[in-house]
Amino acid sequence: MSDVRDGVRHGAEWILRQLRSRRFSGWLIGAWIALVLVWLVPFQVTGQPDETINEIATRWWPMVIVQVLLLAATLLCTFDRARRDLRRARQWSNMPRRLVAPVRVDVANLDDAASRLGSSGLSVVVTGNTVIGVRRPWAALGGSVFHLALAVIVVGVVLDANLASSVAFRLTETQAVGQSLVPESELAADVLGTVGHWTLTGVEPEYYRDVLLFTRLDAAFADGSGRAREMSLSRPIWLGPSRTLTIQDYGFALRVVADTADGIQVSDSAAAMDIFPPGKEDSVDVPGTQIRLHIVLFPDHGVVDGRDVSMSYALRDPKLLVTAERITPDREVLARALVAPGQPVETPYGTVTVAEVKRFGSFKVNSTPGLWFLVAGWVLASGGLAVRLLARRFDVVVEQTGEGFVMDAWLDTANRAEALRLGLDALDCKMVGEST
Amino acid sequence: MSTIADVTYLIYFVGVFVLLAASVAAHFAPRLLRWGRAGAVTVAVVGLLGLAARSAVAGHLPIFGTFENTYTASWFVLAAGAFASVRFPAWSRAWRLAPPWAAALLAAGTAFRADTVPLTISEQSIWVDVHVLFAWVAFAGLLGATSLSLMRLVGRPPADWTDDEVDERVFALLGGGFVAFTVMLALGSFYAWILFGTFWSWDIVETLCLAAWLAYGLVIHFRLFYRWGGTRLDLAVVAVLPLLIAGYFVWSVFPATFHYFDVPLVRPY
Numbered sequence: 221m222s223d224v225r226d227g228v229r230h231g232a233e234w235i236l237r238q239l240r241s242r243r244f245s246g247w248l249i250g251a252w253i254a255l256v257l258v259w260l261v262p263f264q265v266t267g268q269p270d271e272t273i274n275e276i277a278t279r280w281w282p283m284v285i286v287q288v289l290l291l292a293a294t295l296l297c298t299f300d301r302a303r304r305d306l307r308r309a310r311q312w313s314n315m316p317r318r319l320v321a322p323v324r325v326d327v328a329n330l331d332d333a334a335s336r337l338g339s340s341g342l343s344v345v346v347t348g349n350t351v352i353g354v355r356r357p358w359a360a361l362g363g364s365v366f367h368l369a370l371a372v373i374v375v376g377v378v379l380d381a382n383l384a385s386s387v388a389f390r391l392t393e394t395q396a397v398g399q400s401l402v403p404e405s406e407l408a409a410d411v412l413g414t415v416g417h418w419t420l421t422g423v424e425p426e427y428y429r430d431v432l433l434f435t436r437l438d439a440a441f442a443d444g445s446g447r448a449r450e451m452s453l454s455r456p457i458w459l460g461p462s463r464t465l466t467i468q469d470y471g472f473a474l475r476v477v478a479d480t481a482d483g484i485q486v487s488d489s490a491a492a493m494d495i496f497p498p499g500k501e502d503s504v505d506v507p508g509t510q511i512r513l514h515i516v517l518f519p520d521h522g523v524v525d526g527r528d529v530s531m532s533y534a535l536r537d538p539k540l541l542v543t544a545e546r547i548t549p550d551r552e553v554l555a556r557a558l559v560a561p562g563q564p565v566e567t568p569y570g571t572v573t574v575a576e577v578k579r580f581g582s583f584k585v586n587s588t589p590g591l592w593f594l595v596a597g598w599v600l601a602s603g604g605l606a607v608r609l610l611a612r613r614f615d616v617v618v619e620q621t622g623e624g625f626v627m628d629a630w631l632d633t634a635n636r637a638e639a640l641r642l643g644l645d646a647l648d649c650k651m652v653g654e655s656t
Numbered sequence: 657m658s659t660i661a662d663v664t665y666l667i668y669f670v671g672v673f674v675l676l677a678a679s680v681a682a683h684f685a686p687r688l689l690r691w692g693r694a695g696a697v698t699v700a701v702v703g704l705l706g707l708a709a710r711s712a713v714a715g716h717l718p719i720f721g722t723f724e725n726t727y728t729a730s731w732f733v734l735a736a737g738a739f740a741s742v743r744f745p746a747w748s749r750a751w752r753l754a755p756p757w758a759a760a761l762l763a764a765g766t767a768f769r770a771d772t773v774p775l776t777i778s779e780q781s782i783w784v785d786v787h788v789l790f791a792w793v794a795f796a797g798l799l800g801a802t803s804l805s806l807m808r809l810v811g812r813p814p815a816d817w818t819d820d821e822v823d824e825r826v827f828a829l830l831g832g833g834f835v836a837f838t839v840m841l842a843l844g845s846f847y848a849w850i851l852f853g854t855f856w857s858w859d860i861v862e863t864l865c866l867a868a869w870l871a872y873g874l875v876i877h878f879r880l881f882y883r884w885g886g887t888r889l890d891l892a893v894v895a896v897l898p899l900l901i902a903g904y905f906v907w908s909v910f911p912a913t914f915h916y917f918d919v920p921l922v923r924p925y
Contacts, residue, residue, distance in 0.1 A: 242877060242881050245877075246874055246877060246878070249870050249871075249873065249874050250874065252867075252870065253867045253870055253871055253899075256863060256866075256867050257867065260858065260863060261860065261863060261864065264858070264859075264860040264863065264912075265860065265910065267912055270857070270858070273858045274858055276858075277858045277863075376855075377855070377856070380854075380855060384853075384854075386853050428773055428774050428921075430923060430924065431921040431922060431923055432919075432920075432921070432922040432923075432924075433773060433774070433776055433919055433921060434776050434777040434778075435774045435775070435776065435777060435780075436777060437777050452777065452780075453777045453778060453851070454777060454778055454779075454780050454781040454784075454850070454851065455781070456850060464850070464853070466850075466851070466853065497922075497924065498924045498925075499924070499925075520924075522925075524925055527925075529924065529925030530924040530925060531924065531925070532924060533924055584853060586849075586853030588849065588853065588855075591849065594845070594846075594849075594855055595846065598841075598842035598845065598846070599842070601838060601842070602835065602838050602839045602842055605834065605835050605838050606835045609831035609832070609834065609835055609876070610831060610832065610835060633824070633827055633879060633880060633883075634824055635818075635820030635821070635823070635824060637818075637820065638820070638821070638824060
C-alpha cells in the first residue's frame with residue numbers, strides 16, 4: 221500500500237516538476253504557435269465567420285489544453301523563479317560567489333577597491349577579504365513581474381469573458397436614449413438610469429471628397445441637465461471607470477406615413493433602414509396596410525448617363541426610389557416611383573409618403589469590469605520586461621589573495637570578456653595579469 | 657509641399673538602393689564603409705524630411721496604407737542602422753544591416769496606391785500614433801537582430817566581432833525589439849477596447865503578431881536560460897522572421913482584417 225502511495229507521490233512530483241520546468245513551457249509555446257498556424261490561420265484566410273474563429277481559439281480542446289497548461293506552467297515556473305530572484309536581490313551582499321576566471325587588478329587595498337566601486341555607482345559591502353559590488357540587484361525580478369503580469373491579464377480576460385457586457389441601440393436625432401432602449405437586462409436598466417434622459421442632438425459623418433472614406437463620425441448628446449456631451453468614433457464618452465458610450469456606425473431612418481384614398485391617415489411610423497451606402501435596397505412593412513416598401517436612397521441625387529445615382533455620400537438632395545408591393549405570395553407591384561421626401565407614392569389603396577429622412581447613430585454602452593486588470597497587467601508586463609531585458613544586474617567581486625587582488629564580474633547574459641571589461645571600468649583600474 | 661514630398665521620396669528611394677549597392681561593394685572595397693555610414697545618415701535625413709513633407713500634405717503621420725507603412729518602416733530600419741553606426745563605435749558598420757530591408761520594403765510599397773488621403777476616423781487617435789511608433793521601433797530592432805544572425809550564418813558578420821559579441825548584440829536587439837513589441841500589443845489592445853469594447857479579437861494580424869511575440873519570447877528564453885548562442889541562436893532568430901513579416905504586412909494582401917488600411921476609394925456611382 222505504501223508502495224502505491226509512494227508511486228502516486230513520485231508521479232505527482234514528477235508532473236509538478238515537469239509543469240514548472242522552462243523546457244515544458246517552451247514546448248507548450250511551440251505547440252500553441254503550431255496550432256495557430258495549422259488550425260486557426262487557414263480558417264481566417266478562407267474567411268470563416270468570426271464565431272467559428274473564436275470557437276477554435278477559445279473552445280477547441282487542443283487549444284484549451286495548451287493554453288491552460290501554459291498558464292499553469294508559467295505561474296509555477298514564475299513562482300519558483302521569483303523566490304530565487306527575490307532572495308538573490310535581497311541577499312546580494314552575503315551570497316557566496318565562486319570566482320570563475322578572475323583577473324589580477326592593481327588596487328591598493330580592499331578599502332580602495334570598495335571606494336572605487338562606490339564611485340562607479342555600485343552598492344558595496346566589504347566582508348573579510350572580499351569586496352562585493354552590485355548594480356541593479358533587483359533587475360532579474362523584472363522577469364517575475366512580467367510573468368505575474370501575464371496572470372493579471374488572464375484574470376482581466378476571464379472577467380471580461382464572464383462579466384463584460386454591452387448594450388447596443390440606435391437613436392435618431394432628437395430621440396432620447398430611453399425612447400430607444402428597452403430595459404431587458406439588468407445592464408440595460410442600469411444604462412437607462414445613467415443616460416436614459418440623454419438626447420441625441422446630432423450625428424455628423426464626413427467623407428474625404430466624394431469617396432467612401434470616413435474622416436469624421438461625431439455625435440452629440442444633451443445630458444439630463446442639458447449640458448452638451450460630444451463624442452466621435454475614436455473618442456467615446458466615459459460613463460464610469462470601466463464603462464463607455466461609443467458610436468459604432470450610422471445610417472438613415474425614414475418616417476413613413478400611410479393614408480387611405482380618402483385622405484385618412486392610417487399610420488405614421490419610423491424605421492431605421494439598411495440603405496447605406498447609396499444603391500443598397502432595404503424594405504419596410506407599412507403598419508396598418510398590406511404594403512411593403514422596397515427603398516433605395518440617393519442621398520445626393522443626380523442623373524449620370526440616364527441612371528439615377530448619388531453624387532456623394534452626403535445628405536444634400538435626397539431622393540428615394542420607392543417600390544410598393546402587396547404583402548401577398550404573388551408580391552404584386554403596386555407602384556414604383558422616384559420621389560423626394562414628403563412626396564406621396566400613389567397606390568390603388570391610397571398613398572404612402574416617406575415624410576422624412578433622418579440620420580441615426582448606432583451606439584453601444586460597453587461595461588468591462590476587467591478593464592483595469594488588463595491595463596494594469598499590460599503596464600506591469602511592459603515595465604517588468606523592460607527592467608528584465610534592458611536593465612541588467614551587474615556584480616563585481618574583488619578578493620585579496622596571496623598573489624594580491626583579483627577581480628571577477630558577471631553581467632547577466634554578457635560574455636565573460638564583456639563583464640570583466642565593465643568590472644575594470646567600474647574599478648577604474650587596469651588588469652595586472654591573469655590569476656593563477 | 658506636395659512636390660517637396662514627391663522629390664524627397666524619389667531621392668530617398670534612389671539613396672536606399674545606392675546604399676544597398678554600397679553595402680555589397682564594401683565587402684570588396686572596405687574604404688566604402690566610412691562613406692556608406694555618412695551616406696546612410698544622409699539618406700536617413702532625406703527620408704525624415706520626405707516623411708515630414710508627406711505628413712504635412714496628408715495631415716497625419718505617414719501610417720495609412722501599405723505605401724506609407726513600407727516607406728515609414730524602411731526609414732525606421734535605415735535610421736536605426738545609421739544612428740547605431742554614429743552613436744556606438746562598436747556598431748560603426750551597423751548601417752550595412754539596413755539597406756536590404758529598406759530597399760525590399762520600398763520596392764514592395766511601389767505596388768500600392770501612393771496618393772495621400774486623410775486618415776480614416778478609426779485611426780485618428782494618439783493611441784494609434786504611439787502604437788505605430790512602437791510597432792516600427794520593434795520592427796527595426798527585431799530586423800536588426802535577424803540581419804546580424806543572417807550575416808553570421810552566411811559567414812559575413814558586419815564587423816570584426818567575436819561570436820560572443822555577436823550573441824550579445826543579437827540579444828540586445830532582440831530584447832529592445834521585444835519590449836517595444838510588447839508595448840505595441842498593449843496599446844493596440846487598449847485602443848481596440850476603446851473602439852469596439854473588446855480587448856482582443858482573433859483577427860489575422862493580431863493572431864500572427866501574438867504568435868511572433870511568443871516565438872521571440874521563446875528565443876529569449878533559450879538565450880537567457882539555456883545560453884543558446886552561435887548558429888543555434890541565429891537559426892532560431894531567423895526562423896521567426898516569416899511570422900514577423902506576416903504579422904506586420906499580411907493586411908496588405910488580405911483585406912478581411914481590422915488592420916486593413918488600403919481603403920479602396922469607392923465613389924457612390
